[in-house]
Amino acid sequence: MKVKTRRVLFAFLLVLVLVAVAAAMMVIGRGHTVYFDNKTLEDYQGQTYKAFEKVVVTVKDEQVAKLAKRDRGMSIWIGQNFKMILEVTREKGGEAEIHEIDLKLPYSVDGIVINLPALLAELPEEAWFSEFVPAVTEEPAEEVPGEGDDFGLGLEGELGLEDGLGDI
Amino acid sequence: MSEKKDYNYNSPSKFNDEMKTIPPARWPTELEKAQMGTMTAMVSSFGLPRIIISGFLLVLFILTPFVGVDLPTQITNIINRFSWNAVLVLAMVPMIHAGCGLNFGLPLAIICGLLGGTLSIQLGFTGPMSFLMAVLIATPFAVILGGGYGLLLNRIKGGEMMIATYVGFSVMSFFCMMWLLLPYSSPTMVYGLSGNGLRPTISLDGFYNQVLAKILHIKIGNIEIPTGSLLVFALLAFLMWAFLHTKTGTAMTAVGSNPAFARAAGINVDRTRMLSVIMSTWLGAMGILMYQQGFGFIQLYNAPNNLTMPTVAAILIGGASVNKASIPNVIIGTILFQGIVTMTPTVMNSAIHMDMSEVIRIIVSQGMILYALTRKTEGAK
Amino acid sequence: MNGKKNIPAGKRLLELVRNNAVPIMFIIICAIFIPMAGFSPSYLLNEIVTRMGRNLFLVLCLLFPIMAGMGLNFAMTLGAMGAEIAVILVADWQIWGIPGVVLAMILSIPFSALLGFICGTLQNMAKGREMITSYIINFFINGWYQLIVLYVMGAVIPIIHASIMLPRGYGIRNTVSLLNMRQCLDDLLAIRVAGVKIPVFTFLLVGLLCLFIVWFRRTKLGQDMRAVGQDMEVAKAAGINVDRTRIISVVMSTVCAGFGMVIYLQNIGNLPTYTGHAQIGMFCIAALLVGGASVEKAGIGNAFLGVILFHMMFIVAPGAGAFITGDSMVGEYFRVFLSYGVITLALIMYEAKKRMAKSKAGQELAAAQVKKEDA
Numbered sequence: 001m002k003v004k005t006r007r008v009l010f011a012f013l014l015v016l017v018l019v020a021v022a023a024a025m026m027v028i029g030r031g032h033t034v035y036f037d038n039k040t041l042e043d044y045q046g047q048t049y050k051a052f053e054k055v056v057v058t059v060k061d062e063q064v065a066k067l068a069k070r071d072r073g074m075s076i077w078i079g080q081n082f083k084m085i086l087e088v089t090r091e092k093g094g095e096a097e098i099h100e101i102d103l104k105l106p107y108s109v110d111g112i113v114i115n116l117p118a119l120l121a122e123l124p125e126e127a128w129f130s131e132f133v134p135a136v137t138e139e140p141a142e143e144v145p146g147e148g149d150d151f152g153l154g155l156e157g158e159l160g161l162e163d164g165l166g167d168i
Numbered sequence: 169m170s171e172k173k174d175y176n177y178n179s180p181s182k183f184n185d186e187m188k189t190i191p192p193a194r195w196p197t198e199l200e201k202a203q204m205g206t207m208t209a210m211v212s213s214f215g216l217p218r219i220i221i222s223g224f225l226l227v228l229f230i231l232t233p234f235v236g237v238d239l240p241t242q243i244t245n246i247i248n249r250f251s252w253n254a255v256l257v258l259a260m261v262p263m264i265h266a267g268c269g270l271n272f273g274l275p276l277a278i279i280c281g282l283l284g285g286t287l288s289i290q291l292g293f294t295g296p297m298s299f300l301m302a303v304l305i306a307t308p309f310a311v312i313l314g315g316g317y318g319l320l321l322n323r324i325k326g327g328e329m330m331i332a333t334y335v336g337f338s339v340m341s342f343f344c345m346m347w348l349l350l351p352y353s354s355p356t357m358v359y360g361l362s363g364n365g366l367r368p369t370i371s372l373d374g375f376y377n378q379v380l381a382k383i384l385h386i387k388i389g390n391i392e393i394p395t396g397s398l399l400v401f402a403l404l405a406f407l408m409w410a411f412l413h414t415k416t417g418t419a420m421t422a423v424g425s426n427p428a429f430a431r432a433a434g435i436n437v438d439r440t441r442m443l444s445v446i447m448s449t450w451l452g453a454m455g456i457l458m459y460q461q462g463f464g465f466i467q468l469y470n471a472p473n474n475l476t477m478p479t480v481a482a483i484l485i486g487g488a489s490v491n492k493a494s495i496p497n498v499i500i501g502t503i504l505f506q507g508i509v510t511m512t513p514t515v516m517n518s519a520i521h522m523d524m525s526e527v528i529r530i531i532v533s534q535g536m537i538l539y540a541l542t543r544k545t546e547g548a549k
Numbered sequence: 550m551n552g553k554k555n556i557p558a559g560k561r562l563l564e565l566v567r568n569n570a571v572p573i574m575f576i577i578i579c580a581i582f583i584p585m586a587g588f589s590p591s592y593l594l595n596e597i598v599t600r601m602g603r604n605l606f607l608v609l610c611l612l613f614p615i616m617a618g619m620g621l622n623f624a625m626t627l628g629a630m631g632a633e634i635a636v637i638l639v640a641d642w643q644i645w646g647i648p649g650v651v652l653a654m655i656l657s658i659p660f661s662a663l664l665g666f667i668c669g670t671l672q673n674m675a676k677g678r679e680m681i682t683s684y685i686i687n688f689f690i691n692g693w694y695q696l697i698v699l700y701v702m703g704a705v706i707p708i709i710h711a712s713i714m715l716p717r718g719y720g721i722r723n724t725v726s727l728l729n730m731r732q733c734l735d736d737l738l739a740i741r742v743a744g745v746k747i748p749v750f751t752f753l754l755v756g757l758l759c760l761f762i763v764w765f766r767r768t769k770l771g772q773d774m775r776a777v778g779q780d781m782e783v784a785k786a787a788g789i790n791v792d793r794t795r796i797i798s799v800v801m802s803t804v805c806a807g808f809g810m811v812i813y814l815q816n817i818g819n820l821p822t823y824t825g826h827a828q829i830g831m832f833c834i835a836a837l838l839v840g841g842a843s844v845e846k847a848g849i850g851n852a853f854l855g856v857i858l859f860h861m862m863f864i865v866a867p868g869a870g871a872f873i874t875g876d877s878m879v880g881e882y883f884r885v886f887l888s889y890g891v892i893t894l895a896l897i898m899y900e901a902k903k904r905m906a907k908s909k910a911g912q913e914l915a916a917a918q919v920k921k922e923d924a
Contacts, residue, residue, distance in 0.1 A: 029648025
């Protein structure tokens with residue numbers, strides 16, 4: 001093979017490898033925030049699923065939340081296959097049941113809310129899954145960056161030193 | 169020993185010969201003009217970037233009535249800002265003529281002016297007298313600091329521009345410390361609570377705000393012209409022009425365009441360069457005082473840095489190059505640059521409700537400087 | 550020329566001092582300031598180790614243009630800007646942790662390479678004044694960067710999360726939180742020794758870059774670059790494509806700077822969108838110069854030494870300034886002054902030394918001429 005063809009081939013292969021790695025990273029690295037609700041699910045197909053007395057959620061060998069009735073806990077998770085261990089006490093004074101849960105998290109959703117009673121009752125996904133929409137906080141009128149100051153006109157703030165250089 | 173080469177292949181990145189590699193601005197020779205088409209000849213005479221920028225400015229002017237911007241106000245603004253900046257741009261001329269390159273060390277000159285202004289207020293002068301005193305006090309500073317700066321530049325012939333930039337930064341940051349430490353006490357200038365150290369912005373109301381602009385102030389319709397400032401600029405420009413035609417002035421030009429010839433002709437190159445640096449520093453000090461009287465505020469700390477790039481860009485837009493500059497360059501360049509800076513925000517804001525002016529200003533001014541730096545050398549076409 | 554053995558030891562010491570004046574000066578400054586600032590040694594050590602991990606990659610990428618004779622690359626911020634754009638996108642797509650960092654690095658490559666190519670081409674058009682050109686290119690491209698991040702992102706380039714955009718609906722906010730990437734490279738394989746956290750993995754990456762640089766110098770491309778750096782005309786006569794080699798060196802530098810910036814950002818944990826890259830070039834160059842490098846010669850040792858000394862000065866100067874004058878603001882300005890002062894001094898000394906060498910060479914040549922004429 002001529003040297004030039006070899007070079008082009010290597011370059012092409014390198015680009016291909018990089019793209020493949022990038023794609024892999026996008027799948028592996030997708031971060032989600034998972035919220036668990038210990039809330040009574042009312043009136044799903046006529047059934048009510050009561051909240052548990054106490055639920056202890058363990059994710060990756062670390063206790064993440066201890067939920068009483070109507071509590072919400074959260075955990076972050078990287079990747080699509082979410083694993084958690086629930087230690088459920090259904091009634092007061094009852095026995096603790098241990099459940100291992102494996103969930104597939106949908107790629108496009110950032111924040112996932114899981115209703116625990118519904119989940120443990122093995123209802124279909126639409127029952128216990130909902131999307132977390134963060135409350136849009138009203139940002140205080142931020143000064144648009146990159147604009148000159150009010151005196152307007154001759155000064156370019158981008159040059160030189162900002163006061164208090166900060167960390168480098 | 170230092171013959172003028174096109175560019176020195178042997179030390180491509182060294183400071184040495186950085187300066188000599190930059191071609192003087194020139195109109196195309198007759199032969200070249202004959203070889204190009206008339207359009208190309210006109211374009212290359214005037215310079216492509218200047219045409220682009222003038223065109224852009226023209227477009228902005230044409231747009232003003234359509235987007236509801238008040239043209240007379242804009243014209244007033246442009247004239248005002250011209251009067252503030254013109255002397256600063258003029259300060260570039262001596263050093264360019266003497267071959268010391270673009271004065272990226274302008275903060276040094278500005279600080280002389282700042283010292284003059286603050287000391288004049290500190291000593292209790294008010295009104296027009298404070299301006300006069302500021303000029304008088306700034307002068308010895310300019311001579312001394314300019315002299316030192318000149319000595320330094322003489323030791324590093326060839327690498328002036330880069331070192332000038334950093335000398336400017338160093339001096340400016342040194343004075344950032346000084347503004348805090350020097351025993352200023354005038355209540356209008358120092359921080360209220362601690363009483364120590366100057367405030368970053370000092371208002372000039374009651375001092376020399378508008379002191380020149382108000383002299384012979386003319387109002388034509390809605391357009392206001394600060395005749396006083398323009399007259400001062402005209403005076404200084406005339407003095408500069410006259411100087412360049414004296415023996416010392418011509419010597420300076422010789423040193424800039426052909427140091428070997430100058431030396432052979434018996435001109436003391438070092439002394440001439442030193443003189444040019446002192447002149448530049450003094451004019452820069454005057455320039456910042458003019459700017460302040462128009463603007464109305466003294467700005468300390470890191471503010472001097474913000475004026476260097478616009479000034480360099482302005483003179484380059486006016487057609488100067490790194491070792492040749494003339495008074496028309498100063499005038500045209502300042503008008504064009506300030507025109508862009510004034511018109512873009514207002515017109516853009518009214519037209520598309522998006523204020524891109526800051527970004528456009530950066531791109532235009534830096535692009536202009538970049539163009540000047542990357543122009544092909546004379547022989548290598 | 551006399552052999553080195555004939556030069557007395559005192560003179561040799563003098564010459565050693567003169568050649569390494571800047572690092573020695575900095576050692577003295579640090580030695581004076583450290584006790585004044587009053588920090589505990591473990592705090593200092595921790596800070597230095599952190600800053601080394603953060604900045605070394607960036608400083609090392611300056612070596613490529615110096616090798617190719619293009620001087621100090623003030624435009625390495627172009628790589629930083631490319632990395633910032635990549636990081637914004639990755640943060641928006643919610644890719645966290647190490648995969649996020651890897652993705653950001655890969656994504657930064659096309660941006661950095663393109664910007665490096667532009668920079669290299671422009672510098673080729675300005676042979677003989679590459680440094681000031683790179684200085685201006687830095688500001689020029691900054692304008693374009695601001696244009697993209699302030700106006701195009703959100704409007705033309707889709708940004709999913711409104712939380713990183715400005716309230717007006719397009720343009721990125723002043724700071725983008727990188728909480729989910731924060732320190733993830735550093736924490737990987739971190740060792741804690743006596744209160745000092747050593748980010749082993751980051752140092753591994755730095756080490757890999759050092760190995761790469763050493764290996765690269767031996768490859769044909771590396772040799773070509775050094776030849777171009779020594780003498781462009783001779784290299785051209787030898788058949789090396791001078792322009793292409795110079796562009797390649799700048800592109801390599803910019804792409805590495807992109808990676809370095811990603812490392813830097815993951816350490817800091819948030820992205821100051823508009824000011825993050827502003828001082829990076831200046832500080833990395835200052836650090837390299839402090840380490841004893843010069844405009845035409847720089848090595849890995851210079852980078853390491855320079856980062857340690859420069860950042861040590863940076864940490865203790867405010868405290869020392871406050872100690873001397875009682876005002877901490879003075880201290881902050883003082884360290885800025887020192888940073889700039891050191892670069893100025895290094896540039897001046899380099900220039901003066903060259904003129905001395907040139908005039909000495911000229912004198913020797915003249916003397917040889919006279920001798921030849923006499924003979």
